[in-house]
Amino acid sequence: MAGRFRDALDARLGHRALLRAVLDEPVPGGARFAYAPGSVVTALLLLQAATGTGLAFFYSPSSTGAWASLAYLDRSVPGGALLRGLHHSGASVLVVALGLHFVQVALFGAYRRPRELTWWSGLLLAAFVSAFALTGYLLPWDQRGYWATRVATGIAGSLPLVGPALQRLLEGGSGLGNLTITRCYALHVLVLPAATLLLAALHLRAFRRNGVTPVWTVPEGAPAGRFWPDQLWRDALLVAAAFALVMALGRHGAPLQGPADPSGHIEPRPEWYFRPLFELLRLLPPGGELAGTVLIPGAVIAFLVLLPFLDRAPDASPGRRLRPLAALAVLGLAGIGLLGRSFWKDAHDPAAIASEARADEEGRRARALAAAGVPPEGPLALLHADPVERGRRIFDRRCAGCHGPASPEQAKGPRLERVFTPAWIEGLLREPDDPTYYGHTKARGSMDSCAGLGAAKLRLLSDFLAQLGTHDGPPAALPPELSAGRAAFSDAGCEACHALTPGEASAGPNLAGYGGVRWIRALIDDPGGPLAYDGLNGMPSFGTKLPDADRAAVVAYVVSLSQ
Amino acid sequence: MGSWVLGAFAALVGVVPPLRAIAGSAALDTVAGPDGYLPLGLLDALGEGPREVDLAGRARDGWLAQDADLGAVFVARDAGRVRVFSSICPHLGCAVDWDPAGRRFLCPCHGSIFGADGRVLGGPSPRSLDELPARVSTAGEISCRWLRFAPGTPKREVL
Numbered sequence: 001m002a003g004r005f006r007d008a009l010d011a012r013l014g015h016r017a018l019l020r021a022v023l024d025e026p027v028p029g030g031a032r033f034a035y036a037p038g039s040v041v042t043a044l045l046l047l048q049a050a051t052g053t054g055l056a057f058f059y060s061p062s063s064t065g066a067w068a069s070l071a072y073l074d075r076s077v078p079g080g081a082l083l084r085g086l087h088h089s090g091a092s093v094l095v096v097a098l099g100l101h102f103v104q105v106a107l108f109g110a111y112r113r114p115r116e117l118t119w120w121s122g123l124l125l126a127a128f129v130s131a132f133a134l135t136g137y138l139l140p141w142d143q144r145g146y147w148a149t150r151v152a153t154g155i156a157g158s159l160p161l162v163g164p165a166l167q168r169l170l171e172g173g174s175g176l177g178n179l180t181i182t183r184c185y186a187l188h189v190l191v192l193p194a195a196t197l198l199l200a201a202l203h204l205r206a207f208r209r210n211g212v213t214p215v216w217t218v219p220e221g222a223p224a225g226r227f228w229p230d231q232l233w234r235d236a237l238l239v240a241a242a243f244a245l246v247m248a249l250g251r252h253g254a255p256l257q258g259p260a261d262p263s264g265h266i267e268p269r270p271e272w273y274f275r276p277l278f279e280l281l282r283l284l285p286p287g288g289e290l291a292g293t294v295l296i297p298g299a300v301i302a303f304l305v306l307l308p309f310l311d312r313a314p315d316a317s318p319g320r321r322l323r324p325l326a327a328l329a330v331l332g333l334a335g336i337g338l339l340g341r342s343f344w345k346d347a348h349d350p351a352a353i354a355s356e357a358r359a360d361e362e363g364r365r366a367r368a369l370a371a372a373g374v375p376p377e378g379p380l381a382l383l384h385a386d387p388v389e390r391g392r393r394i395f396d397r398r399c400a401g402c403h404g405p406a407s408p409e410q411a412k413g414p415r416l417e418r419v420f421t422p423a424w425i426e427g428l429l430r431e432p433d434d435p436t437y438y439g440h441t442k443a444r445g446s447m448d449s450c451a452g453l454g455a456a457k458l459r460l461l462s463d464f465l466a467q468l469g470t471h472d473g474p475p476a477a478l479p480p481e482l483s484a485g486r487a488a489f490s491d492a493g494c495e496a497c498h499a500l501t502p503g504e505a506s507a508g509p510n511l512a513g514y515g516g517v518r519w520i521r522a523l524i525d526d527p528g529g530p531l532a533y534d535g536l537n538g539m540p541s542f543g544t545k546l547p548d549a550d551r552a553a554v555v556a557y558v559v560s561l562s563q
Numbered sequence: 564m565g566s567w568v569l570g571a572f573a574a575l576v577g578v579v580p581p582l583r584a585i586a587g588s589a590a591l592d593t594v595a596g597p598d599g600y601l602p603l604g605l606l607d608a609l610g611e612g613p614r615e616v617d618l619a620g621r622a623r624d625g626w627l628a629q630d631a632d633l634g635a636v637f638v639a640r641d642a643g644r645v646r647v648f649s650s651i652c653p654h655l656g657c658a659v660d661w662d663p664a665g666r667r668f669l670c671p672c673h674g675s676i677f678g679a680d681g682r683v684l685g686g687p688s689p690r691s692l693d694e695l696p697a698r699v700s701t702a703g704e705i706s707c708r709w710l711r712f713a714p715g716t717p718k719r720e721v722l
Contacts, residue, residue, distance in 0.1 A: 373628020
């Protein structure tokens with residue numbers, strides 16, 4: 001029954017002959033794992049097509065929707081983070097497999113006559129993979145993708161003669177925006193897949209015409225193995241291993257930094273496989289960019305294209321091809337060396353580490369805010385509308401110069417990490433003139449250390465002071481659970497300098513509502529005012545320097561530091 | 564045999580995650596309006612026949628949160644009581660129109676007919692017009708909740 005059905009199908013499709021043509025390929029000298037990398041690359045391309053198709057079900061290609069749709073996919077769609085993770089790690093494993101394929105081809109001399117077409121189409125396919133990577137990097141429209149693409153199109157724009165026109169062509173107009181995204185999307189999901197499919201067909205056809213390039217140790221006329229099943233299971237095993245690696249790397253999802261922000265500060269880094277080019281540019285002296293963007297890569301490409309003509313050894317054994325192999329090895333090692341140097345430098349560069357950490361942290365906060373939905377104006381509007389986020393931006397520009405993030409030795413004002421928490425206050429009470437507190441301020445020496453009170457009293461006092469922000473009123477209105485702390489405050493003699501009644505002047509800062517919204521606001525408005533530090537404060541009065549809403553945002557941010 | 568097993572594993576990695584996400588999002592509340600009552604205007608302004616009012620509110624649409632039109636409702640006075648009907652035909656989800664001449668609701672798509680009280684009088688609709696929970700404040704402000712119902716079934720099920 002099944003046999004008759006298959007016969008009938010074959011009479012109509014002819015699939016048996018087709019399958020035989022595909023599978024019954026002679027493998028000179030027998031099947032080997034060394035012949036498998038090409039199949040692994042093919043399988044990984046198909047995996048990218050499958051996971052990419054899945055992503056296209058969710059991705060919204062616009063400057064307001066791109067980041068939001070992916071944050072939504074990551075957070076809300078079951079298995080969404082995994083899907084994005086597989087596509088992301090699949091690209092990396094694909095590049096590694098492509099590298100192994102190149103090593104195989106170089107070692108076996110597979111680029112040599114009569115396989116020039118296979119070689120050239122392979123080079124072009126590798127260029128397509130690069131184009132996939134470049135266009136795909138932008139699509140999340142996060143900080144990394146945005147700024148890396150800005151640099152990439154800027155490089156294109158700096159090319160002689162064609163540069164400006166090329167940059168406009170790539171960006172789809174006069175800058176990065178909606179039309180850049182739709183352009184990259186169309187290239188990434190329509191043009192490049194179709195072009196890759198056609199070129200891969202040519203590559204495979206040319207490959208099959210002359211068969212696999214045998215290992216040089218296989219003597220001419222040695223008995224051949226068959227692709228099916230000897231080679232196929234080896235290919236399948238390596239494909240399965242590659243897919244398992246994709247799974248392992250991608251199971252926790254893919255990175256998504258904060259949304260693209262043209263006014264943000266970010267040190268863009270390309271994906272790891274572009275690091276050699278990135279590092280090459282970084283190494284070149286100023287004015288030498290053209291060498292890194294055009295001359296050196298162009299020379300490498302020209303060398304690779306001409307390789308079939310340069311390698312004229314009588315046979316493929318590596319011993320007779322020392323010169324081309326050495327050149328290829330130098331190129332490969334230079335690439336790996338630049339790659340390693342780039343990561344090594346970043347790992348030892350505090351600025352790069354801090355930038356990366358800040359970007360990750362910003363991404364985490366932006367994704368948390370987006371959980372409640374992103375407005376039509378886009379994720380950046382969501383961030384700007386959030387008082388804490390807005391306050392953080394203003395703080396970074398207007399306040400961080402004195403209050404961090406430099407080391408305490410350099411800071412001119414107190415450090416504000418976890419400010420107004422019991423621990424921070426306890427530190428202040430113990431050692432007011434520590435650089436973390438008043439050490440570098442005008443208030444230095446104005447307050448005595450309370451370290452003599454003993455640990456228990458200090459803790460009680462710190463807890464009491466940390467509560468004042470939420471009990472912003474006269475001392476009589478303080479809740480009973482604070483009475484012990486209130487007594488400690490009196491016992492320690494704090495009242496001699498610090499009033500607790502709102503509006504009452506005292507030698508030191510008035511502490512009514514200490515660390516609360518009103519108190520911080522009053523400090524920012526007039527830091528040296530009679531209720532604050534009364535002249536003992538070098539901080540500028542921001543009451544006249546910042547608009548009302550901005551000051552409120554800074555207060556919201558400072559309050560968030562204590563939480 | 565081994566090739567088949569390995570091939571099946573590879574296909575699983577490529578096929579299951581996309582399908583899982585695609586099928587998984589189908590089970591999510593991707594489109595949703597606010598839970599509370601939405602204003603429909605004053606009782607005094609209500610005329611003789613049912614009046615069509617657009618319902619607007621804070622809506623979720625996938626990743627988006629926006630102030631948007633949710634849909635239209637008919638506000639009608641029925642025996643001294645205020646009733647609010649969804650304009651969505653319970654048959655297959657077209658929007659019904661009020662026909663003042665015939666004093667009835669007509670669905671332009673498949674010809675379902677409903678009386679002024681919402682009861683189905685003819686056509687393919689399996690049930691009467693869907694009534695939304697409504698209330699009138701002491702100041703005479705009418706409001707209702709925004710609900711959507713499964714189409715095509717005699718039983719009324721909230722989506």
